[in-house]
Amino acid sequence: MKTLYLVVPFAPLVGALVAGLLGRVIGRTLTHTLTILGVAVSLACSAMVLADVLEGNTFNGTLYTWMSVGGVPMQIGFLIDSLSAVMMVVVTFVSLMVHVYTIGYMHDDPGYQRFFSYISLFTFAMLMLVMSNNFLQLFFGWEAVGLVSYLLIGFWYTRPTAIFANLKAFLVNRIGDFGFLLGIALVVMHFGSLDYATVFQGAPAAASETVELIPGLTWSLITVICILLFVGAMGKSAQFPLHVWLPDSMEGPTPISALIHAATMVTAGIFMVSRMSPLFELSVTALAVVLAVGTITAFFMGLLGLVMNDIKRVVAYSTLSQLGYMTVALGAGAYAAGMFHLVTHAFFKALLFLGAGSVIIALHHEQDMRRMGGLRKYMPITYLTAVIGSLALAGIPPFAGFFSKDAIIEAVHLSSTPGHGVAYIAVLSGVFITSLYTFRMLFMTFHGPERFRESADDHHGHASHAHALDTQAPDTQALDTHGAPGHDMPGQDARGHDVHAGHGDAHGHAGPPRESPWVVTVPLILLAIPSIYAGWAYIEPFLFGDLFTGVIASGETSPLTKLADDFHGPAAFVLHGLQAPPFWLALAGFVVAWYLYIRRPDLPGSIASGLGGIYRLLANKYYLDDINQSVFAGGARRLGTLLWKAGDVAVIDGFFVNGAARLVGFFSGVMRHFQSGYVYHYAFMMIIGLFVLLTLWFARA
Numbered sequence: 001m002k003t004l005y006l007v008v009p010f011a012p013l014v015g016a017l018v019a020g021l022l023g024r025v026i027g028r029t030l031t032h033t034l035t036i037l038g039v040a041v042s043l044a045c046s047a048m049v050l051a052d053v054l055e056g057n058t059f060n061g062t063l064y065t066w067m068s069v070g071g072v073p074m075q076i077g078f079l080i081d082s083l084s085a086v087m088m089v090v091v092t093f094v095s096l097m098v099h100v101y102t103i104g105y106m107h108d109d110p111g112y113q114r115f116f117s118y119i120s121l122f123t124f125a126m127l128m129l130v131m132s133n134n135f136l137q138l139f140f141g142w143e144a145v146g147l148v149s150y151l152l153i154g155f156w157y158t159r160p161t162a163i164f165a166n167l168k169a170f171l172v173n174r175i176g177d178f179g180f181l182l183g184i185a186l187v188v189m190h191f192g193s194l195d196y197a198t199v200f201q202g203a204p205a206a207a208s209e210t211v212e213l214i215p216g217l218t219w220s221l222i223t224v225i226c227i228l229l230f231v232g233a234m235g236k237s238a239q240f241p242l243h244v245w246l247p248d249s250m251e252g253p254t255p256i257s258a259l260i261h262a263a264t265m266v267t268a269g270i271f272m273v274s275r276m277s278p279l280f281e282l283s284v285t286a287l288a289v290v291l292a293v294g295t296i297t298a299f300f301m302g303l304l305g306l307v308m309n310d311i312k313r314v315v316a317y318s319t320l321s322q323l324g325y326m327t328v329a330l331g332a333g334a335y336a337a338g339m340f341h342l343v344t345h346a347f348f349k350a351l352l353f354l355g356a357g358s359v360i361i362a363l364h365h366e367q368d369m370r371r372m373g374g375l376r377k378y379m380p381i382t383y384l385t386a387v388i389g390s391l392a393l394a395g396i397p398p399f400a401g402f403f404s405k406d407a408i409i410e411a412v413h414l415s416s417t418p419g420h421g422v423a424y425i426a427v428l429s430g431v432f433i434t435s436l437y438t439f440r441m442l443f444m445t446f447h448g449p450e451r452f453r454e455s456a457d458d459h460h461g462h463a464s465h466a467h468a469l470d471t472q473a474p475d476t477q478a479l480d481t482h483g484a485p486g487h488d489m490p491g492q493d494a495r496g497h498d499v500h501a502g503h504g505d506a507h508g509h510a511g512p513p514r515e516s517p518w519v520v521t522v523p524l525i526l527l528a529i530p531s532i533y534a535g536w537a538y539i540e541p542f543l544f545g546d547l548f549t550g551v552i553a554s555g556e557t558s559p560l561t562k563l564a565d566d567f568h569g570p571a572a573f574v575l576h577g578l579q580a581p582p583f584w585l586a587l588a589g590f591v592v593a594w595y596l597y598i599r600r601p602d603l604p605g606s607i608a609s610g611l612g613g614i615y616r617l618l619a620n621k622y623y624l625d626d627i628n629q630s631v632f633a634g635g636a637r638r639l640g641t642l643l644w645k646a647g648d649v650a651v652i653d654g655f656f657v658n659g660a661a662r663l664v665g666f667f668s669g670v671m672r673h674f675q676s677g678y679v680y681h682y683a684f685m686m687i688i689g690l691f692v693l694l695t696l697w698f699a700r701a
Contacts, residue, residue: 009127016120023113043092050085079133087130094263097523104519169245176235183228226286233269254357262350277553291331298324305437334411341404348392351527362513374450385524394435403535414559435589443597
C-alpha cells in the first residue's frame, strides 16, 4: 500500500511538471489529457486507500529523513487514517471535476498549458498537506498551497486588479502563517519533536505547563500553542479579520475559484484544527476563541452576500460564511460535524462556482447579476444544477447541506464551550441570511426579465443600460476594491485583450445565450449528484459511527455524544428537521427572496434607500478593506518610508557611508597642507614628531 500512498500526491505532480515544462511542445490536447489522467489516477488510488482504511488498515510512517537539527529529525512521512483518506477523496474528486471543466472554460486562453500545470501542482500541494504525519510536512503543504494560489489568483497578470488580489492574498496569509510558524516552534521547543503522534501522546502531561509570554504573565502552554496554530487557520480559512483576501481572489479564473474555495486551500485550516483536536480538547480558552471567531465570520460575512451584485462575489461571501459555520463546529467541540460540513460544502460550493462560470461563458464574461435574468430557458442543465446547489447551500432537506448545517446548529446548542449561546443565535440567524442571498442570486440570474439583452443593446448604443439596472435590481451597488465591478475574463490574451469564446455572429454582436459544452456541464452534473445524496448517505458514519474514532479527539461532554442519543437514522433526522427552526428560517429566506426579486423587484431599491447607513456599511464591506488599505497596508508603507529616510538615508547612508567619506575627506584636507613639496615643511614635521616621541619616552621613564 505504501506505493499506492506515493502515487496519490505524485501523479498530479508529474502532470504538473510535464504541463509546465513541456506544455508548449506537446500541445493543448496532450497537456490536459496528461494532467487529467494524473488527477484521475490519484482519485482512483485515493478511493482504494479509503476502502482499505474502512477495513481497519491505517498507516503512520516515515518515508525518509531529510536532516536532523539539534536532535530533532526533519522527516517526510504519511499518516493515512480516516480523516486523511476522506480528504484525499474529496480533494481529488473536486480537482478532477475542475480539470475537466477547465477544458471548456479556458479553451481560448493563451495560458492554457500553464493553467493546467498550476491546478495540478495545487492538487499535489493540498494532498501533501492532508497526508502529512508531522508538522514539517504540514508546513510545506501549507506554504505550497499559498504559493500556488498566489500564481492562480494572479493568473491574468496583465490586469492590475489581479496583481493586487494575489499580493493581498499572499501578504494576508503571511500574517496567519507567522502565527502558525510560532505555534510549531513552541511545539518543537516543549515536545522536542515534529511528529504528530509524539506530540499528541505528550500533550496531556503538558496540559498543566505554563509559559511566560510577558515577564510575570503566565499562560497555559497548550492554550498558546492552539491559539497560534489557529491564527494560521484564520489566514488559510479566511476567518475574521484575516478574511479580506478571499473575495478579491475572484480575480482569478472561475475554475480556480471553485478549487480554492471548495476543497483545497480554504479548507486546510478546518482540516488542521480537526487533526490537532487532541491539543484543542485540552484548552477551553482556545476553543472559546475558535468559537468566537467562527461566529463573527459566519454571521457578518453572510450579510455581505445580500448586497453583492457580482455573481462570483456572492458565492465567495457564502464561502466565508460557511467556513464560519465549520469553525463554529470546531469551537463547539464537534470536530466531526465541521468535517462533515467541509465535505458536503465541497460538492455544492464547487457546483455553484462552476455553474456561475457556465453563466459567465454564456454571457460573454459578464458577472453582474443586474445584467442577467431569464437564463433558465437558455441554459436548462446549468439552471437545474444551480437549483440543486442552491437548495443544498440553503439547507433545504433532504439535500446535503441540510444534514451538515443542522448538525452544526444542534451541536452548538448542546455545546459547553463558553459563548455557545451567542453562537447558536448567530448560526440560527445565518440560516435565513444564507437562504435569502442564495435564492436572490438564483432568481436574479435565471428568472425574471432578460436584462442581458438590454445591456447588449446598450453596448451598441441602442438602450440605456443604467435605466435597465435601476428598474430591475437597484439594490446593489457593490464594487470591487478599485471601485469597478470585477469581471472574470477567460480567453484574455497576453496583452489583456479579450478573446471572446462565447457565442456571437460574424460581426461580433452577442447572440442569445446557449448552454455550455459538455466539458462544462458534465462536471456540473457529477457534482450535483453528491450535493443531493451525500448528507443522507454519510451523516451516520461521520457523526454517529466510528469513522473518526481514535482519529479526532472527542471529550466526554462532546455535543455529538449528546446528539447521538436522539439520532434514529437520516429519515428521522429529516422529519425532525422539518419541524425545527432552521428549516422554517430557510423557507422564510426563500419566500422573501421570491417576493423581492420576482414579485416586487421595485422593493429592494426602496429598502436599500431606507436602510441608509446600514446599507452603505454592508456595501462597503464594513469598511474593512479601507481600514486594511489605510491602516495596515498604508501604515506599513509609512513605516517603511520612515525607516528608509531615518535608517537608510540618515543613518546608514548619511552617517556610516557618507559620514566616513566626509571624515576621510576632512583628514585628507588637513593633511594636504603638510604635503606641500617644500623641504623645510617636511623638516619641521620631523622635528615635531621627534619632540612628541621624546616627550612620551621621558613621561614613561
